[in-house]
Amino acid sequence: MEKSKLLDPFEEARLSKGYGKMNDQDDPVTMILRLKDVRKCAHNWKAFQSGATPGRIVVPSEVNIRDTRQIPFEVDPPLHKDYRSLIEPWFKRPLEKEYKQKLTGQIEAIVDEVIAKKTVEVVQDFSLRLQSRALTLLLNIPFEESETWIGWGTHVFRSEGESLDADKANLLYDYIDQQIIKAERNPGNDLYSMLLSSEVNGKKLTHEEVKGVMILTFAGGRDTVINAVTNSIAYFAEHPESLKQLRENPDVTGKAVEELIRYFSPLTHMGRVATQDTQVCEHAIKADSRISLCWASANRDASVFENPNDIVLDRKVNPHVSFGFGTHNCLGATHARQIMNILLVTLAKKVKSIEILDYTENIEDLEEFKRKVGYDSIKVNFNAL
Amino acid sequence: MAKITFITTENKSIILEGTTGSLMQLAVDNSIPGIDGDCGGVCSCATCHVHVHPEHVEKTGEASEIETDMLELNDHYNEYSRLCCQIEINEKLDGVVLQVAESE
Numbered sequence: 001m002e003k004s005k006l007l008d009p010f011e012e013a014r015l016s017k018g019y020g021k022m023n024d025q026d027d028p029v030t031m032i033l034r035l036k037d038v039r040k041c042a043h044n045w046k047a048f049q050s051g052a053t054p055g056r057i058v059v060p061s062e063v064n065i066r067d068t069r070q071i072p073f074e075v076d077p078p079l080h081k082d083y084r085s086l087i088e089p090w091f092k093r094p095l096e097k098e099y100k101q102k103l104t105g106q107i108e109a110i111v112d113e114v115i116a117k118k119t120v121e122v123v124q125d126f127s128l129r130l131q132s133r134a135l136t137l138l139l140n141i142p143f144e145e146s147e148t149w150i151g152w153g154t155h156v157f158r159s160e161g162e163s164l165d166a167d168k169a170n171l172l173y174d175y176i177d178q179q180i181i182k183a184e185r186n187p188g189n190d191l192y193s194m195l196l197s198s199e200v201n202g203k204k205l206t207h208e209e210v211k212g213v214m215i216l217t218f219a220g221g222r223d224t225v226i227n228a229v230t231n232s233i234a235y236f237a238e239h240p241e242s243l244k245q246l247r248e249n250p251d252v253t254g255k256a257v258e259e260l261i262r263y264f265s266p267l268t269h270m271g272r273v274a275t276q277d278t279q280v281c282e283h284a285i286k287a288d289s290r291i292s293l294c295w296a297s298a299n300r301d302a303s304v305f306e307n308p309n310d311i312v313l314d315r316k317v318n319p320h321v322s323f324g325f326g327t328h329n330c331l332g333a334t335h336a337r338q339i340m341n342i343l344l345v346t347l348a349k350k351v352k353s354i355e356i357l358d359y360t361e362n363i364e365d366l367e368e369f370k371r372k373v374g375y376d377s378i379k380v381n382f383n384a385l
Numbered sequence: 386m387a388k389i390t391f392i393t394t395e396n397k398s399i400i401l402e403g404t405t406g407s408l409m410q411l412a413v414d415n416s417i418p419g420i421d422g423d424c425g426g427v428c429s430c431a432t433c434h435v436h437v438h439p440e441h442v443e444k445t446g447e448a449s450e451i452e453t454d455m456l457e458l459n460d461h462y463n464e465y466s467r468l469c470c471q472i473e474i475n476e477k478l479d480g481v482v483l484q485v486a487e488s489e
Contacts (some may be wrong), residue, residue: 036454037456039455039458040458043458103445127470189473254426255425255426256423257425258424258427258429262429300436304451308481315427316427317427317428317449317451317471317474318424318427318428318429319427319428319429319451319454319455320429321429323429323430325458326458327489329430333423334423335426337423339424
């Protein structure tokens with residue numbers, strides 16, 4: 001039962017002082033660790049802004065590899081709301097029947113494939129492919145395009161090491177530039193075309209603004225979805241009784257999705273820049289310095305979650321912050337939840353058991369803390385029901 | 386069987402009948418605008434925020450501490466705020482009137 005565990009490296013710091021420290025490329029970050037503090041800071045966008053220099057609220061900082069502002073993610077209210085209202089209906093499409101049917105078709109097909117293959121390296125052969133194919137639905141573009149993205153590998157911004165990689169980032173940015181130009185010349189029913197034909201405050205979105213939305217869409221939902229899917233496979237490998245529980249009581253699925261997402265916290269934290277001298281849990285935060293809202297720590301806060309380090313599949317009250325909190329909560333959450341929901345239903349329907357053969361953990365280096373976020377690779381056997 | 390009235394942000398009254406499940410689920414199943422229930426009812430997303438009519442607070446009971454912690458940071462919070470995923474339908478709720486809160 002150890003292989004699928006994600007330990008909580010923040011507990012001691014969360015209890016004793018409520019924050020941690022990271023230097024991150026000489027632009028230090030104070031990591032906020034308690035759920036209440038994380039929520040308060042996320043809510044207080046005036047004191048803790050997102051609209052700083054593009055790339056600065058991301059940890060590790062992307063200031064040196066990106067000039068394009070991600071939209072609406074790196075924009076503060078009130079302009080944030082104008083962008084968000086424009087984009088939000090598109091990102092709610094995963095609730096539509098047709099979208100759900102197509103996504104179910106995709107996920108059933110890939111689960112059938114891995115069952116037939118039996119032995120599979122989950123990250124490359126399952127999660128990356130599942131994520132890339134599902135993204136064609138979110139963008140409403142042809143399925144075949146997913147082959148290009150699968151070819152990029154698991155990280156958009158990182159090469160095989162964990163450090164930021166400008167060349168790799170440019171590959172994505174250049175690709176998006178080309179796709180925007182293509183949609184300008186030949187508009188269709190895809191996300192690029194929708195954005196290009198849209199106005200915010202009476203002005204058509206510029207190429208750079210469309211690019212900002214698209215970078216967010218590609219980057220925000222890649223590692224996160226891949227980790228959530230991979231970690232789910234590892235969890236079910238060690239908990240076949242949970243697959244049985246979902247099979248016998250499908251009503252639990254929605255709660256199970258939220259609980260897995262809480263436990264995995266696929267995005268460890270997200271930064272903000274202080275606009276004034278202030279404090280969080282009696283710790284001084286200087287104007288123009290960075291904090292991070294540590295979702296992964298907040299999700300293990302024992303003052304809110306009973307048995308926070310256990311996966312309780314039918315946890316009834318689960319106020320997790322895996323999708324963030326407040327103004328900037330995750331735009332892709334509807335898509336991500338739908339993927340997880342259909343994945344769980346499909347695994348319960350088709351898979352009897354999974355065995356882990358071999359694995360390498362993906363450990364995030366947060367200086368003071370080392371956190372397992374998933375796996376670099378994990379080889380398993382799938383056994384059909 | 387309980388009769389439940391939702392008043393939308395556009396002041397439209399919609400009367401529903403329910404027997405089991407949460408008020409959020411009832412609202413979502415009947416497409417009440419403004420009640421999204423994104424997290425499926427585990428008190429994590431705050432997209433099922435309602436204001437209980439003051440004279441009906443006894444029917445619904447009060448919010449738990451965890452629920453209040455979520456609600457307090459909402460721009461449209463007041464003392465009658467509830468997340469309706471945390472209210473189970475039962476006979477006691479009959480006649481309750483809920484105003485759907487503005488979204489943030």
